Amino acid sequence: MPVTIKDVAKEAGVSPSTVSRVISNHPRISPQTTAKVKKIMDELGYHPNMLAKSLVMQKxxxxxxxxxxxxxxLFVNLxxxxxIRGIVAQASRIGYDLLMTSGVTQMDEADAITKLVKGKKVDGIIILTSRKKDPVIKLLQEMxxxxxVIGRSDEFENILSVDNDNIKAATDVTNYLISIGHKRIGFVSGPAHLxxxxxxxTGYTxxxxxxxxxTKxxxxxxxxxxxxxxxxxxSSIMSLENRPSALIVTDDLVAYGVLRGLTELGYKVPEDISIISFxxxxxxxxxxxxxxSVEIGIYQMGYTASQLLIRSIEDGVDSKRELIPHRIITRQSCAPLLEK
Amino acid sequence: MPVTIKDVAKEAGVSPSTVSRVISNHPRISPQTTAKVKKIMDELGYHPNMLAKSLVMQKxxxxxxxxxxxxxxLFVNLxxxxxIRGIVAQASRIGYDLLMTSGVTQMDEADAITKLVKGKKVDGIIILTSRKKDPVIKLLQEMxxxxxVIGRSDEFENILSVDNDNIKAATDVTNYLISIGHKRIGFVSGPAHLxxxxxxxTGYTxxxxxxxxxTKxxxxxxxxxxxxxxxxxxSSIMSLENRPSALIVTDDLVAYGVLRGLTELGYKVPEDISIISFxxxxxxxxxxxxxxSVEIGIYQMGYTASQLLIRSIEDGVDSKRELIPHRIITRQSCAPLLEK
DNA sequence: CCTCCCTATGAAACGGCTTTCATTTTTTTG
DNA sequence: CAAAAAAATGAAAGCCGTTTCATAGGGAGG
Structure with missing residues (x-):
């Protein structure tokens, strides 16, 4: 027996319509009525049923x-x-919540989305990883x-996306290594389908x-x-006779493995080889x-994605790409390469 | 213009009630009707509006x-x-989603909860951290x-909780150190209000x-x-004249700091001092x-919490404590202490 | 052949809210 | 002071499902 708008109405001696209008700050409600209704709402501990509201508002x-x-x-884990903090922070600020779901089996990501969308449980969707020819993006686009999407699509131009300028970031990193004297630069990449x-x-190349x-x-x-x-x-890279003097690694965790491998093989970083990762x-x-490493502004990406999506929902923006700036963090795994 | 139950009904030449019954596998619907309606649903791409359903079903x-x-x-971050994976995996399996929200300011966690609960957006709530005299627990209990709760309450006995047996875990860890010969054991603890x-x-003591x-x-x-x-x-611990030969650290990240500190001070682990963390x-x-370190079964905690909560929602269980087993992982930061 | 009882289905109310349209009350204006 | 305009509020329909109750039709039993 939760308290409904009707209960408030009865108690305040007005109609439900009036209570509803008080809640939504309708201009044509007299100050006295407003005050009275608000008082009753407080007394009764009234909170609107969001399901009912959503049903009628269609959002x-x-x-x-x-x-x-x-x-x-794996990629997203760390x-x-x-x-999520970024997403939820911004969403909450504007009065949105975040609903998380997953396919029950590995295969039905698409089903999960369809259910969410057609079931009206959400007003918009955030896609965390973008794969090549991503079927999920195609599905949402069709609906x-x-x-x-966090990242970008290789198929659709006119979508909403939040991304780093990864090409530029990789270019910057490469140029950074070049600027301190490196000429033979290797690259430890991530899964090709991402x-x-x-x-x-691409940026590196x-x-x-x-x-x-x-480039070898x-x-x-x-x-x-x-x-x-x-x-x-x-083991493969270091056994090359003409091996790189610096390595760009796609992720810090991977770089950790790189470091461990190098140590085991008896190499010192950065004396023997420089390492920089993302x-x-x-x-x-x-x-x-x-x-x-390269700081990519994760919180900000979440935050921005949230903001962009909500703007899209409310104002109908449907094509915008936001780039979050990256920043090279200098620590101690890179050393200048002196001419020899 | 999404397709509703009425559209399906009209197209199939039956009443909305019948369609509804087909959806929920009502026994008294003839096989032919069922087949016909299902076919139409497929053709029209019908998916029930979950909001409407939730509204009428009251869940x-x-x-x-x-x-x-x-x-x-900070604690939860890592x-x-x-x-979340654990929670969502189990929830999805049973047909539940997970809704995430946060207070807009730091203060209104309670408001966020009240809104969720009274607004009927959720059927149950998972509390990730348990503080002493946690006001959030009290609030939910009152409602x-x-x-x-992940953890336990120091005020309420009859609640649902998923936890490690932290006292036992700490006891185990301490005994482990004792078993390899340590007699002077220190403890680097977390915030007292958790x-x-x-x-x-307590377990340590x-x-x-x-x-x-x-114990000093x-x-x-x-x-x-x-x-x-x-x-x-x-710096404080190692400057003691009678200092511990082993240290239990409340968390791996903290232990990393411990390691760094020790290295800087010129101590070797585990030769000079043994370290084990959680x-x-x-x-x-x-x-x-x-x-x-001590593996605490995080995924399983999420999974179990989900399961327990849903059982509580559906079957009314309202008092149960599940303990997730812990396990000491032996690596290389502890060494036996020989008699001297 | 008539009643009774199932079985399969339909009609309508309901869940809690918003909003259009109508109505009443108040204020303004000529 | 009457008429018109503006302001405040109410009645009722609608959002999309579920479920109770009613009803039509078919077969069993007498």
């Missing part, structure tokens, strides 16, 4: 997010919390449902080309977002030596 | 969770993702609303008492869940040396 004031499958979660991997690789430096396919290793990948990459998660300042 | 099939304030998030801190400290070993107040240092806390603790987050296997 739920809720954003949706699909939990990544464990496999892809900054998931920060992301014409508001959504924002767009972020692709972009970072372009920077090298622009500087007219050598064997200097580029692809792996997962696992430290093990970094560890494994080292994402600047907690780990990166805890390694030995502390890692140079 | 939303949604669990709620309040994002911890940044200050307390395993937040794992927690007689289903909730489960129940988990209190419990671990009890184990020492049971073994009739010395100056061997116990309280700090935040920050590596800085561990770092700072070292939580077993990613970091703990990456430190130098890799940390002995």
């Amino acid at each position: 739920s004031k809720t954003l949706g997010i699909i939990l990544p499958r464990p496999a892809e979660e 900054f998931f919390s920060e992301f 014409k449902f508001p959504f924002v 767009i972020v991997s692709q972009d970072r690789l 372009e920077a090298l080309k622009a500087a007219q430096l050598e 396919p064997e200097w580029i290793v692809e792996g997962e977002f696992l430290q093990e990948s970094g560890y494994l990459a080292m 994402n600047n998660i907690t780990i990166s300042e805890l390694t030995n030596p502390p890692l140079n | 939303s099939k949604t669990l709620g969770i309040i994002l911890p304030r940044p200050a307390e998030e 395993f937040f993702s794992e927690f 007689k609303f289903p909730f489960v 129940i988990v801190s209190q419990d671990r400290l 009890e184990a020492l008492k049971a073994a009739q070993l010395e 107040p100056e061997w116990i240092v309280e700090g935040e869940f920050l590596q800085e806390s561990g770092y700072l603790a070292m 939580n077993n987050i990613t970091i703990s296997e990456l430190t130098n040396p890799p940390l002995n």
Whole structure:
């Protein structure tokens, strides 16, 4: 027996319509009535039933997010919390909540989305990872449902997205290494099906080309977002006769593996080889030596995604790309390479 | 113009009631009608409006969770993702979603909860951290609303909770150190207002008492869940003339700070002092040396909390405490102490 | 062949809120 | 002071489902 708008109305001696108008600050309600109704609402501890409200308003004031499958979660895992904080902070501020769901099996991400969308549980959806030819993006695009992707789509131009300029970031990192004298630069990449991997690789390649430096396919290793990948990459890279003097690593956790591999092989960082990685998660300042990394503004990405999506829902903006600035954090894993 | 139950009814030449009954597998609907209606639903791409359904059923099939304030998030941060995965995995399996919200300012956690509860957006709530005399627990208890706390309450017995046996865990850890020969054991604790801190400290104290070993107040240092806390603790502890030969640390991140502090002061782990910590987050296997730690089953805690809460919602269980087993992970930060 | 009882389905109310349209009350204006 | 305009409020429909109660039709039993 929760207290409803009717109870308030009866108690205040007005009609439900009037109470409703008081709640929504309708202009044509007299100050006295407003005061009286508000008093009663307080006394009765009235809170509107959001389901009823949502049903009639045709919007739920809720954003949706699909939990990544464990496999892809690897990437998201370490900054998931920060992301979510950003999203929820901004959403709450504007009166939205965040609904999380996941497919029951690995396969039905699409089903989960359809259910959310058609079931009217959410007004918009945030996509955390963008894969090449991402079917989820296509689905939402077809349903014409508001959504924002963290990252970008390789198929659709006119969507909402929040991203780092990963190409630029990788270029910056590469140029940074070049600027301190490195000429042979390797790259430990992430899974090829993720767009972020692709972009970072592109930036790296372009920077090298622009500087007219050598690129060797064997200097580029692809792996997962696992430290093990970094560890494994080292044996192949370091056994090359003409090996890189610096390495760009796609993620700090992977870089940790790189560090571990190098230590085991008897190399010193940064004396023997310089390392710089991406994402600047907690780990990166805890390694030995502390890692140079690229801060990508995770909280801000979440925050911005939330904001953008809500604007899209309320004002119908449906095509905008926001780039969150990145920043190279200098620690102690890179050293200048002196001419020899 | 989403397709509603009426559209399906019209198209199938039956009444909305019949369609509704088909959806819920009502026994008294003829096979032919069922088949016909299902076919139409498919053709039209019908999905029930969950808001309407929730409104009439008086339940939303949604669990709620309040994002911890940044200050307390520190503790939760590093395993937040794992927690959430556990919660959502189990919830999704049983047809529930997870709704996340936060107070807009730091203060109104209680408001956020009230809104969720009275607004009928959720059927139950998961509380991630339990503080001493936690006002949030009291609030939910007063509202007689289903909730489960991760941890335990120091005020209420008859609630739903999922926890580690932290007292036992700390006792185990202490006994482990004792078993390898340590007699002077220190403790780097977490914030006193968290129940988990209190419990671990209790376990430690009890184990020492049971073994009739010395406890010195100056061997116990309280700090935040920050590596800085561990770092700072070292200067005071290591400057004692009669200092511990082993240290139990409340969290791996803090232990990392401890390690850093010790290295700077010129001590070697485990030769000079043994370290073991709690939580077993990613970091703990990456430190130098890799940390002995206590695995606390985070995913399983989330999973269990979800399950327990849903059972409570559906079957009215309202008092149950589930303990998730812990496990000491042996790595290389503890060494036996030989008699001298 | 008539009643009685199932079975399958439909009609209508309800859940709690918003909003249009109508109505009453008050104020303004000529 | 009457008429018109403005302000304040109420009645009722509608959002989209579920469920109770009623009813039509078919078969069993007498």
